[in-house]
Amino acid sequence: MNILDYLDYIGTFSFALSGALTAASKRFDIFGVIIIAFVTALGGGMIRDVLISAYPINWIANQNYLWLVLTAVFVMYLFKSKIIPWSKTFFIFDTVGLGVFTVIGLEKALQFDVGFQAAIIMGMISASFGGVIRDILTNRVPLILKREIYASASLFGGLTYVLGSKLSWNENLLTMLSIASVILIRSLAVKYHLHLPRIKNDLFTKNQ
Amino acid sequence: MNILDYLDYIGTFSFALSGALTAASKRFDIFGVIIIAFVTALGGGMIRDVLISAYPINWIANQNYLWLVLTAVFVMYLFKSKIIPWSKTFFIFDTVGLGVFTVIGLEKALQFDVGFQAAIIMGMISASFGGVIRDILTNRVPLILKREIYASASLFGGLTYVLGSKLSWNENLLTMLSIASVILIRSLAVKYHLHLPRIKNDLFTKNQ
Amino acid sequence: MNILDYLDYIGTFSFALSGALTAASKRFDIFGVIIIAFVTALGGGMIRDVLISAYPINWIANQNYLWLVLTAVFVMYLFKSKIIPWSKTFFIFDTVGLGVFTVIGLEKALQFDVGFQAAIIMGMISASFGGVIRDILTNRVPLILKREIYASASLFGGLTYVLGSKLSWNENLLTMLSIASVILIRSLAVKYHLHLPRIKNDLFTKNQ
Numbered sequence: 001m002n003i004l005d006y007l008d009y010i011g012t013f014s015f016a017l018s019g020a021l022t023a024a025s026k027r028f029d030i031f032g033v034i035i036i037a038f039v040t041a042l043g044g045g046m047i048r049d050v051l052i053s054a055y056p057i058n059w060i061a062n063q064n065y066l067w068l069v070l071t072a073v074f075v076m077y078l079f080k081s082k083i084i085p086w087s088k089t090f091f092i093f094d095t096v097g098l099g100v101f102t103v104i105g106l107e108k109a110l111q112f113d114v115g116f117q118a119a120i121i122m123g124m125i126s127a128s129f130g131g132v133i134r135d136i137l138t139n140r141v142p143l144i145l146k147r148e149i150y151a152s153a154s155l156f157g158g159l160t161y162v163l164g165s166k167l168s169w170n171e172n173l174l175t176m177l178s179i180a181s182v183i184l185i186r187s188l189a190v191k192y193h194l195h196l197p198r199i200k201n202d203l204f205t206k207n208q
Numbered sequence: 209m210n211i212l213d214y215l216d217y218i219g220t221f222s223f224a225l226s227g228a229l230t231a232a233s234k235r236f237d238i239f240g241v242i243i244i245a246f247v248t249a250l251g252g253g254m255i256r257d258v259l260i261s262a263y264p265i266n267w268i269a270n271q272n273y274l275w276l277v278l279t280a281v282f283v284m285y286l287f288k289s290k291i292i293p294w295s296k297t298f299f300i301f302d303t304v305g306l307g308v309f310t311v312i313g314l315e316k317a318l319q320f321d322v323g324f325q326a327a328i329i330m331g332m333i334s335a336s337f338g339g340v341i342r343d344i345l346t347n348r349v350p351l352i353l354k355r356e357i358y359a360s361a362s363l364f365g366g367l368t369y370v371l372g373s374k375l376s377w378n379e380n381l382l383t384m385l386s387i388a389s390v391i392l393i394r395s396l397a398v399k400y401h402l403h404l405p406r407i408k409n410d411l412f413t414k415n416q
Numbered sequence: 417m418n419i420l421d422y423l424d425y426i427g428t429f430s431f432a433l434s435g436a437l438t439a440a441s442k443r444f445d446i447f448g449v450i451i452i453a454f455v456t457a458l459g460g461g462m463i464r465d466v467l468i469s470a471y472p473i474n475w476i477a478n479q480n481y482l483w484l485v486l487t488a489v490f491v492m493y494l495f496k497s498k499i500i501p502w503s504k505t506f507f508i509f510d511t512v513g514l515g516v517f518t519v520i521g522l523e524k525a526l527q528f529d530v531g532f533q534a535a536i537i538m539g540m541i542s543a544s545f546g547g548v549i550r551d552i553l554t555n556r557v558p559l560i561l562k563r564e565i566y567a568s569a570s571l572f573g574g575l576t577y578v579l580g581s582k583l584s585w586n587e588n589l590l591t592m593l594s595i596a597s598v599i600l601i602r603s604l605a606v607k608y609h610l611h612l613p614r615i616k617n618d619l620f621t622k623n624q
Contacts, residue, residue, distance in 0.1 A: 031363075051466065
């Protein structure tokens with residue numbers, strides 16, 4: 001295992017924990033909590049693998065992922081009264097996961113020869129579509145479509161990777177740099193309440 | 209055709225009927241009713257086949273499924289005033305379908321060498337994710353995440369199968385035993401209003 | 417490029433534009449607008465390609481699609497105050513897209529030997545499931561299930577194609593005829609407010 005594998009496990013664990021917390025707060029039973037933890041952590045990579053035909057898909061190829069998800073759910077139940085007030089801390093893990101999943105997804109897509117444009121999108125799908133499925137299953141409009149610089153940080157990290165790769169930078173350096181750029185952009189966005197622009201509402205209300 | 213094939217058709221028909229009733233009660237037009245019947249009956253197996261790369265997928269490999277779905281919709285329209293008061297009876301068919309689809313899905317996954325853990329999950333996906341898609345399309349939080357011992361009965365049946373298989377039990381016996389355990393658990397759960405545990409709400413409301 | 421390719425690009429552009437308008441009216445940020453435009457235009461073909469195992473999937477095989485989607489989003493932002501009052505005009509493009517995507521999807525499915533029944537369904541999925549994903553992501557009950565002769569026009573066009581094909585009609589003629597039948601049915605349905613039948617509500621309300 002190299003450092004990216006460790007980071008992958010940390011990201012998976014952290015995404016599973018955040019999914020478990022969301023589900024528990026919606027009063028799902030323990031089975032629903034496991035399902036939501038599972039799709040939040042593994043859904044993005046699963047969609048990526050199906051779209052690029054990378055069989056066996058992520059959680060079938062490496063069944064450690066399943067145990068990681070179950071462990072995260074167990075930890076959530078065990079420490080629930082402690083974890084919830086700490087949710088600020090999880091922002092760090094979640095953001096690291098975003099960066100790591102972006103680069104892992106992008107590199108896997110490049111191995112399947114999808115071209116740079118599609119690889120950047122695959123990195124973003126890996127990193128953020130688990131959360132999209134979580135939101136669909138809990139009947140919310142997916143957060144990434146509305147509120148935060150999240151998937152766009154992932155796209156930026158993917159762009160960084162591809163540009164550096166065209167300039168033949170050292171691959172390990174590039175991996176770290178891309179992850180760091182995702183973390184930096186997302187952290188700055190949250191700290192300074194940055195949003196992407198939206199169209200003003202009155203254009204549409206006038207026409208209804 | 210062996211007995212499992214007959215049970216498969218009964219399960220498909222019964223799931224299609226339950227989907228058609230849900231859609232009609234939401235005032236979908238006849239086309240919407242067909243779509244919902246289709247995804248309820250075939251969506252779980254379709255997701256399974258895509259995830260394990262079992263091409264051609266279920267309803268393309270065996271086009272009888274399409275006719276079964278259309279027949280179920282036709283039957284629903286023909287007998288609608290009779291069927292709705294009988295909905296208790298359909299609980300039996302629906303529960304048989306749950307058991308049968310679990311074992312069929314699990315056996316198919318094992319043929320594709322996904323390992324026992326993933327096969328149990330694939331059995332559960334086959335049996336219950338048609339209902340999940342139905343609920344997403346009708347804009348409800350999926351029932352299996354909230355209310356009932358349903359997918360968890362499927363997981364238990366899958367576990368039974370895998371344990372018996374490791375003990376080299378007779379395969380036909382094992383198939384019947386697993387199906388029976390799913391039916392038994394779900395029936396007991398509904399009869400005695402059993403639920404899986406949930407976290408109490410106050411932990412979350414305190415923090416909001 | 418033959419005429420069908422041009423029509424494909426017009427359909428993609430038009431679907432992307434309609435997705436972008438929907439997302440902007442929901443106050444999604446620019447990134448959310450791009451995502452919704454993307455899935456509206458390319459989601460149907462993407463699902464088709466995964467279901468028939470046609471790898472690489474549509475937007476990976478031909479990356480022009482990505483640029484078309486981005487261009488449509490750009491056009492939407494540039495001319496937003498002009499486009500919205502013109503939305504009647506887009507009905508034409510959208511309906512042409514429906515017809516073209518039906519035939520393209522059906523022909524692609526036939527190349528993968530799925531049989532005529534499944535090919536008709538694949539044509540319908542190609543043409544209308546982008547809109548279904550759009551509606552799921554924006555947390556609405558998919559329009560095609562409730563309100564309009566839309567997917568059913570696509571099914572009718574597919575049926576026309578298959579019947580003509582069994583009668584060995586000229587393929588180019590058949591393509592045009594099928595597209596025209598989709599456009600005609602949808603246009604008549606909208607003009608004369610035609611709907612498919614629904615079950616009356618009182619059957620269900622009596623039983624609740």
